[in-house]
Amino acid sequence: PADQRRWLALVLLCLAQFMLIVDVTVVNVALPSIGADLSAGREALTWVVTAYVLTFGGLMLLGGRLADVLGRRNVLLIGLAVFTIASLASGLAVDETTLIVGRVAQGVGAALLSPAALSIITTTFHGAERNRALGVWAGIGGSGAVVGVLLGGVLTSGPGWEWVFFVNVPVGLAILAAIPATVAADRRRPREGSPDVAGALVVTSATALLVYGLVEAGDSGWTATGTLAPIAAGLLLYAGFIMIERTVATPLMRVELLTRRPVVSGTFIMLVATGLLVGFFFLSTLYLQHALGLSALKTGLIFLPAAVAIGVGAQVGAHLIGRLGGRPVAAAAFLLTATGAALLTRVSVESDIYTDFLPGFVIAAFGLGPAFVVATTTTLANVDHHEAGLASAVINTFHELGGAIGVAVLSTVAAASTAHTATSIDGFTDAFTVSAVAAAIAGGISFRLVPPGKPAVAHAGHGHVH
Secondary structure (H helix, E strand, C coil): CCCCCHHHHHHHHHHHHHHHHHHHHHHHHHHHHHHHHHCCCHHHHHHHHHHHHHHHHHCHHHHHHHHHHHCHHHHHHHHHHHHHHHHHHHHCCCCHHHHHHHHHHHHHHHHHHHHHHHHHHHHHCCHHHHHHHHHHHHHHHHHHHHHHHHHHHHHHHCCCCCHHHHCHHHHHHHHHHHHHHHCCCCCCCCCCCCCCHHHHHHHHHHHHHHHHHHHHHHHHCCCCHHHHHHHHHHHHHHHHHHHHHHHCCCCCCCHHHHHCHHHHHHHHHHHHHHHHHHHHHHHHHHHHHHHCCCCHHHHHHHHHHHHHHHHHHHHHHHHHHHHHCHHHHHHHHHHHHHHHHHHHCCCCCCCCHHHHHHHHHHHHHHHHHHHHHHHHHHHHHCCCHHHHHHHHHHHHHHHHHHHHHHHHHHHHHCHHHHCCCCCCCHHHHHHHHHHHHHHHHHHHHHHHHCCCCCCCCCCCCCCCCC
C-alpha cells in the first residue's frame, strides 16, 4: 500500500536537493568578497568552486552504491549531516585552505545525499505518481540556479559571504529532524557486497589532478613541470580506474557502457555544456565585480535573466527533440551558445551591461538549455531499460565533473585579468573566445555523434541546471 507520508517526504527530499544545487551558483557571486576577506588568489577562488562540484560528481556513483549496501534512508541522513556540518565549517573558515576543505566535505555529503534521495523517490512512487514526482525533482534545477545567484547577491551584500554557507545549517537541521518521521526505512535488506571505494577514490583523484594541472597552467604556463606532471598523473589514474572497474566484483560502472554511442554522445554533450555554463558564471562574476565594479547584489540580479533563459531553452529543446530528433537540436544549441559567447568577446571596461554584456550572456545560456535536454533524453531513450539507472548516473557524474573542468580551463585562460592587480580585461575576452570556439566545435561533433531519430520521450533535464 502507498505510504501516506510520501508527498511530504517528496517535499523534504526536493528541498534537500534544492540546497545542493543552490550551493553551486550561490558561491559564484560571493567570490570577490571571499578573495578580499581571505586574501585568496585566482587559483584558490577556482578551487572554492571546483572542490565542491568535483567531489560531488566524483563520488556520486559511490554514494549510490553505498545506498544499496547500507540502506537508502541511512545514507541520506549521513549525507545530510555531513553537508550541514561542512556548511557550518565553510562559513567559519578563516583562510582559503579551511574553506576549500569545507567545500570538499560539502561535496562528500552531497554525493551521499543526492543519489539516495532520488532512489527513495523512485521506489516510493509508482506509475503516474512517479512521473509527477520526478517532474518535481527535475524542475528544482532551474529554480535552484535562479535562487542561487539571487541569494548569493543578497547575502553577500547584507550579512556577508559567510552566510551563503550558514543559511544551509538551519535548513539541514530541520530536514534531518523531519526525515525519520516521513521517510520509511528500507523494507528490503540492503544489497550485499562491498562498495567500490577504490574505484571511486581513483577516479576522483584522477579528475582532481587533471583540474589542478589546468589551474596551475594559468600561473606557471602549459609547459611547466607543475602543469604537465599532475595532468599526466591524472591520465594514468584514469587508466587505472578502467582496470579496476574491469576486475572488481561490484564496479561503480561497467566500462563497456561508456563505449556505446548514446552514452558517449550524452556524456560528451553534458561535459561540454556544463563546463561552458559554470565557466560562464565564474568568468562573468569576476568581470562584473572586478572590471565594472558592480555590487554582489546587482551581479546576482543581472544573472537572473540568464538563469531563466536556461529553463526556457530546456523546455523549447524538449519540444523540438520530439519533432526533429536530438541531433539537429544539439548542433543548433551549441551554435547558439557559440554566438552568445562571440558577442561576449566585445566586452570592455567601458561596456554597457545591458547592451554589450547581457544579450550575449542570455543567448549563450538559452542555447545551453536544449543541450542539457539532448544529453539526458537521447541517452536514456537509446539504452535498455535495465541500464537506464546506470546511464543516468554516468550522465549526472559528467555533469558535475564538467563544471569543475570548465572553471579550471576558462579561469586559466583568463588568469591575466582575474588577479587582484589586473589592469586589463584581455584575459576575459580570450576566455570568451575560447568558449565560442569550443561551443562551435561541439556543435559540429554533436551533429555526427548524436544518434539519429526521435527519442520516445523528451525530458526537460535531470535536475542539475547550474
